[in-house]
Amino acid sequence: MVAASVLLLLAAVASAAHAQMPKYGVGRAPTAEEVKAWDLTIPPSGEGLPPGSGTAAAGKAVFAQRCASCHGEKGEDPKYRVITGASRPLNAATLTPKGVDWLLGGEPALTIGSFWQYATTLWSYINRSQPFDEPGSLTPEQVYAATAYLLYVNGIIGEQDVMNARTLPQVKMPNRSGFVPDARPDVGKPPQAKKR
């Protein structure tokens, strides 16, 4: 009885003092290795980029061997998605659909050069998810090199520029400032909105 009261009192004190103390205590702490194996997503700051480096010159061979069968020699193949091309400025005139498929409906080609905001996104996606048939199989050196090659053929960096954990987040993407927040509801407001 006394023990139970003490427990209740302790519980009350705990919940008041630490609103976020674990209530259920299920699961366990991960090991450092477990976190490292999965913590692969790279933010714009570049935090988490591994050691290693690559240039477009080196990346040309990596791309030819591992990427070109889907994307073409320079990422120009429209088979799945055109990823190379600097169609700027982005406006109605430059956005004529490349092809009209009944299921895709005709869409502008938004490339790494014309549209992507961050070079880190490219590195992160290639590292985690590419090539399509062997996701996650490239070494960090190969990922840096392939990333450098795509940035080069999109006219963003030079052929000998070295991409590494320090330089990659500093790459100035042409469309870096081309994004705005959601502005909806922008259409479909009721005619009698004032009454509500």
Add this chain to the structure above:
Amino acid sequence: MDHSVPKSGPASREPSRRRFMKGGVALGAAFVAGAARPGPGDTQPAPDDASKVVGGPMSPYSDRSRFEGAVKEKGPPFLPDEWGGNFTPLADTLGIITPSGLHYEVCRGGIPDIDPKKHRLLIHGMVDRPLILTLEDLKRLPSTSRIVFLECAGNTRTEWRAPRAPSVKFTHGLTSCTEWTGVALSLLLREAGVQKGAAWIVAEGGDATGNERSIPMAKAMDDILVAYGQNGEALRPGNGYPLRLLVPGWEGNVNTKWLRRIKVVDKPYMTRMESPDHTSLMPDGKARQFLFVMEAKSVITFPSGAQRLPGPGVYEITGLAWTGRGLVKRVEVSADGGKTWRDARLQEPVLRFAHARFRLEWRWDGREAVLQSRCTDETGYVQPTLAALVKVRGLNTVYHNNAIQSWKVAADGNVTNVHV
């Protein structure tokens, strides 16, 4: 009705465009074709009087009648089978729940084969106590079930420039509605102890593409579910087995399937799926980003594209309405291309963040008619016309087309997809 040829044998490898055209030609004779189609392990015709013979045995896991043939269809045709959308045959679904086998799927690297005993959920980043949870751990925690629609941000993306898709399966089939079961994400985040300054989470899937999305902390602490159940049983593999996020009212892509990791962070990570993709390019060259909410939308599923009305007389117009802002308040139906509207009946109960089923009796006089539905939600938002959307957003936004859909009923009863 939209009776498509079921996938079986080599026919399933046929490009869906061709398959669809065949299906369209066979529409008039659909029931006859269905009756003649052999079911699994049974090529006999059904008895003339089923009450005079002993029926078949019961089975451990029931399949539907061999006479039912509604199937999903994969598109677009040029992508491999592991990539693209798998469209729900909305014209063949009844009520508000999508059968698990017909729930739409979108994949970019195939459906992973995951052993639930080996699956883990990692919660880390800006938390006091990083956690690894097994399915068994999660199932010990307080759970909840909720009927919620999902809609791909790209649903209806074909329809911006012209009425392209032939049927409601392809105009609107990337939405479905399910009873999901799981644990509140807020509970798990409290267990881990979110640190000061944390403002977003990044959720990652355990499949080949590892779909990664940043989600604001306010939503994560509000109503997101870490779900393991779908319509009373485990998630289907194409819908995230054994674990997925369920983010009520928000675009399908943030509802991370095969969920294996949640990282608590201070800023969005600008992943492939949220930086170039799932943004909408506006006429001024700027792109809108983080378009999470699915705005109010509705579609008539009968009569709809590629169906045929046998003749004048009474029909029940029916369809689905939904809104990512909560509750559907009203659905109106027009039979004259939007000139006049009548209120449809809403099936009770109408649930927040769920499909609502609407119905309205209609007497067809045999003359050309253009059918439309229009949804109003609890915020007063009224589903817009395509012209109103295009006027503001142009033709290159790709995602979030929630325009009023028009179906033309011709004098011969054939129903087609039109823009008015």
